Amino acid sequence: xxxxxxxxxxxxxxxxxxxxxxxxxxxxxxxxxxxxxxxxxxxxxxxxxxxxxxxxxxxxxxxxxxxxxxxxxxxxxxxxxxxxxxxxxxxxxxxxxxxxxxxxxxxxxxxxxxxxxxxxxxxxxxxxxxxxxxxxxxxxxxxxxxxxxxxxxxxxxxxxxxxxxxxxxxxxxxxxxxxxxxxxxxxxxxxxxxxxxxxxxxxxxxxxxxxxxxxxxxxxxxxxxxxxxxxxxxxxxxxxxxxxxxxxxxxxxxxxxxxxxxxxxxxxxxxxxxxxxxxxxxxxxxxxxxxxxxxxxxxxxxxxxxxxxxxxxxxxxxxxxxxxxxxxxxxxxxxxxxxxxxxxxxxxxxxxxxxxxxxxxxxxxxxxxxxxxxxxxxxxxxxxxxxxxxxxxxxxxxxxxxxxxxxxxxxxxxxxxxxxxxxxxxxxxxxxxxxxxxxxxxxxxxxxxxxxxxxxxxxxxxxxxxxxxxxxxxxxxxxxxxxxxxxxxxxxxxxxxxxxxxx
Numbered sequence: 001x002x003x004x005x006x007x008x009x010x011x012x013x014x015x016x017x018x019x020x021x022x023x024x025x026x027x028x029x030x031x032x033x034x035x036x037x038x039x040x041x042x043x044x045x046x047x048x049x050x051x052x053x054x055x056x057x058x059x060x061x062x063x064x065x066x067x068x069x070x071x072x073x074x075x076x077x078x079x080x081x082x083x084x085x086x087x088x089x090x091x092x093x094x095x096x097x098x099x100x101x102x103x104x105x106x107x108x109x110x111x112x113x114x115x116x117x118x119x120x121x122x123x124x125x126x127x128x129x130x131x132x133x134x135x136x137x138x139x140x141x142x143x144x145x146x147x148x149x150x151x152x153x154x155x156x157x158x159x160x161x162x163x164x165x166x167x168x169x170x171x172x173x174x175x176x177x178x179x180x181x182x183x184x185x186x187x188x189x190x191x192x193x194x195x196x197x198x199x200x201x202x203x204x205x206x207x208x209x210x211x212x213x214x215x216x217x218x219x220x221x222x223x224x225x226x227x228x229x230x231x232x233x234x235x236x237x238x239x240x241x242x243x244x245x246x247x248x249x250x251x252x253x254x255x256x257x258x259x260x261x262x263x264x265x266x267x268x269x270x271x272x273x274x275x276x277x278x279x280x281x282x283x284x285x286x287x288x289x290x291x292x293x294x295x296x297x298x299x300x301x302x303x304x305x306x307x308x309x310x311x312x313x314x315x316x317x318x319x320x321x322x323x324x325x326x327x328x329x330x331x332x333x334x335x336x337x338x339x340x341x342x343x344x345x346x347x348x349x350x351x352x353x354x355x356x357x358x359x360x361x362x363x364x365x366x367x368x369x370x371x372x373x374x375x376x377x378x379x380x381x382x383x384x385x386x387x388x389x390x391x392x393x394x395x396x397x398x399x400x401x402x403x404x405x406x407x408x409x410x411x412x413x414x415x416x417x418x419x420x421x422x423x424x425x426x427x428x429x430x431x432x433x434x435x436x437x438x439x440x441x442x443x444x445x446x447x448x449x450x451x452x453x454x455x456x457x458x459x460x461x462x463x464x465x466x467x468x469x470x471x472x473x474x475x476x477x478x479x480x481x482x483x484x485x486x487x488x489x490x491x492x493x494x495x496x497x498x499x500x501x502x503x
Contacts (some may be wrong), residue, residue, distance in 0.1 A: 293359055
């Protein structure tokens with residue numbers, strides 16, 4: 001899970017990029033990076049940490065130029081070292097910087113091709129560097145000193161032909177412009193827009209619409225699956241459908257990842273959350289008409305909208321039973337189970353008076369590892385709750401994600417190999433209610449009937465981009481194993497891509 005942004009403007013873009021990254025911080029809190037183009041030079045700053053910590057005034061002053069790209073990261077492949085923070089950069093051809101959200105499922109085979117056939121060396125374990133080198137190699141094949149937009153689109157088409165998985169990309173080509181493109185299934189989101197200034201038209205490409213609106217850019221539209229958007233050095237916009245695509249956006253974007261004030265592929269995330277709550281309430285009334293729930297409470301923050309709709313439809317009081325420490329990150333994407341468990345009680349504290357003697361329905365957006373809900377249920381009981389019921393606005397998550405969300409191996413998912421009743425017992429709830437997948441698809445697609453289907457692989461195990469078998473999932477499990485990750489983490493790696501003056 002990452003956030004990307006590219007801007008071509010008529011003024012220095014460093015502050016615009018910083019502001020966009022801050023708005024996209026929810027998509028990755030592990031590392032941040034920015035590359036600007038000033039004259040003929042790239043200026044790079046990237047490191048582990050939050051946006052506000054990576055970019056200080058001394059860095060911003062040196063990140064000059066009217067064009068740039070930026071990235072916030074949570075690693076889904078590779079390690080957490082600062083060497084793997086994005087954007088990545090290659091000299092040939094022209095000089096290219098690239099930032100990527102997603103995951104290449106055939107990264108290992110491409111890596112071998114790059115080394116043996118394309119004669120390119122990969123310095124990190126990041127699939128983003130692999131994607132960059134594929135794009136660079138295909139541009140070299142064009143063999144033009146002064147390439148035209150169609151040459152960049154041809155290179156993107158070859159990327160689509162060689163790369164499998166889910167990905168959204170922004171890349172900056174020295175002397176030529178910024179290009180953004182999206183995988184042929186449109187799994188990972190990408191949107192672009194423009195704003196008019198006194199000195200001309202400016203463009204932004206980003207992971208979510210909220211990054212555009214926060215800086216006064218008007219949304220043009222989402223980048224279509226298999227499409228590329230190119231803003232040249234004269235700030236002229238070019239688009240091209242590089243390969244035929246079929247839109248299957250990731251359902252988990254609407255459940256959890258995207259901000260509620262974003263619109264992803266024409267679907268308002270806030271309204272999706274509302275309908276998730278309404279339909280889940282209908283299920284409760286249908287399957288448990290004699291319920292004894294006294295009060296409905298959200299697990300802050302992302303489940304508030306659904307919880308309020310559930311309370312309204314059930315005719316019950318809505319209460320805020322937990323207070324959130326906003327300086328603790330999102331727990332399921334935190335590296336390390338011990339860190340996640342410790343952070344839950346640091347992140348939330350219970351208001352005892354709201355629980356005493358009551359039958360409480362807790363509402364969360366989803367249940368991944370079960371770490372959060374187990375401890376929250378304990379907190380509710382410790383605060384005097386009579387019975388603690390738990391509901392999830394999403395179906396049970398039983399399968400790992402392979403398209404750019406750091407969901408763990410199957411064995412680390414609490415729903416893997418368990419019935420709903422067994423999950424209920426595992427988390428310690430008196431009753432557990434999941435959203436039905438068919439209902440979830442219907443309510444989200446109703447907000448944009450043009451979208452016929454979604455990537456729901458974490459719920460149903462169907463990997464739409466293909467090439468996923470038991471052998472691949474076993475390799476993925478080994479790479480995502482918590483112990484393996486812990487051994488790979490290092491703060492001592494020197495980032496050879498970094499400009500020392502910006503450090």
